[in-house]
Amino acid sequence: MFCGLIFLFFIWEKRFVSGKKFIKSIEREDVIQNLAYDLVIFGFNGKQLKILVLEYHNTGLFALPGGFVKKSESLENAVKRGLKERTGLENIYLEQFRTFGSLSRSNPEAMKRILEENGLDLIKHEWMLDRFLSVAHYALINYDEVSPEPDSLSDSINWYSINELPTLMMDHREIVETALQVLRENLEKKLVGMNLLPSKFTMKQLQQVYEAILGEKLRRTTFQRRLLAMGVLERHEKLFQGKAHKAPFLYSFKGKQ
Amino acid sequence: MFCGLIFLFFIWEKRFVSGKKFIKSIEREDVIQNLAYDLVIFGFNGKQLKILVLEYHNTGLFALPGGFVKKSESLENAVKRGLKERTGLENIYLEQFRTFGSLSRSNPEAMKRILEENGLDLIKHEWMLDRFLSVAHYALINYDEVSPEPDSLSDSINWYSINELPTLMMDHREIVETALQVLRENLEKKLVGMNLLPSKFTMKQLQQVYEAILGEKLRRTTFQRRLLAMGVLERHEKLFQGKAHKAPFLYSFKGKQ
């Protein structure tokens, strides 16, 4: 079985021949066999932590975005390329966190259905039904800067709150859980928060990111004191929100423009 | 290029036909292509942190142990199998920490030499000269329980202090550095120390493990207080070492026999 998100690699061409779309598919010879990557793309909408999930039309199958590694490119480049195709963004915070390689992570029937529903040659793409290992990554992006493009692909792609995920294919649920766990562990160490917010933000927004990632409420005063003591924040002008109370300062992370 | 440690998979048979050894080699069809794993096997000799390094005879090439993943086995099983073949041990503490996938991690010339020096068919093993991704793992073992077997293999395998490593093939140096970095990060979180010591140990031994991993001296009193406060240690009888001073207690980790 493959790893879910093959279609990242497909280039859809909107040619209408006898009313059908044709897909320029990926060649077996160009990519490393039995290996894929998957992406857990996190975003923060101001309240909740969300991730991007694909839905394959006519199948009801949900999966993480992912793709293959070309024989002539590095793993890192393959992932960055896929991420750019999905989100349109470059220079995204990206972290590889685990390679999933169990034998049970496969689902040839589901894969077959997806190929069929998209009018792909089953013989030519039989290699996609094989067993796949997947190198899982998570990415952190600014929710507001992205508008994932569902229309140019046969599958739709949407944000889902991590608390309200649909049932995902294969072991993708486990991949998400692991990503979240690693993200939590890296929260302090790697200043993860900076990649989920606009360049300027209030202390409250930053705290909300922390709370969304950790899944728990934090004490306001302690949080503020601790983050200021870290010395990584730069204070800017106040933000007047037009509300009947004191206006908060805006902050940015030092070293980020 | 491959990932270094293919020979873990070779089964050497000591048949003497015209004075030469013959190797039962691994079949291309049985393993996943362009994918390997590498092992950073840590041990602690009481003073220094050490790792197991291979040397290929007649080449002066040093590399990490590693191997391939069979199409019919999980990644985890492949690694555990390789680890057992190298050390003879089962139930070893094992942690996957990164997949290396750059294009520059290859060295077809070196690989060719290794194949030639071992009398392997270059045509049949040409796939080993290709580009390889490698899923890197580290293992923690009790130094005294292991006697790596150099004689049954064409390559020797020996312990090297992490401060005195020979020049390693390809990106294996980087793999070791990364392993050490991850090990340090996991030191508290995963009670790593327990896997490098015999089941009963003194507080001093435990501190020496911590110091060897972190590469710095720790304060004795603080260390002792902190580890006792964690509540993971069980105190046993005293250890009389025949020295002219107070005998230390022996400890074990709770939940480890």
Next chain:
DNA sequence: ACATTATTGTAACATATTGAGACAATAATC
């Protein structure tokens, strides 16, 4: 204008946690 309201920034104090040093206990040796 002036009180009201909600939120923010920070101070103050209590409560851990850690750093650093001191010291008694002890197992062998002299």
Next chain:
DNA sequence: GATTATTGTCTCAATATGTTACAATAATGT
């Protein structure tokens, strides 16, 4: 019985964190 090196624990200072309190303030209502 004194000497020696090491161990286990205590104390006190320095830091960090939990908790509460409160003044400052930007808009609104009167």
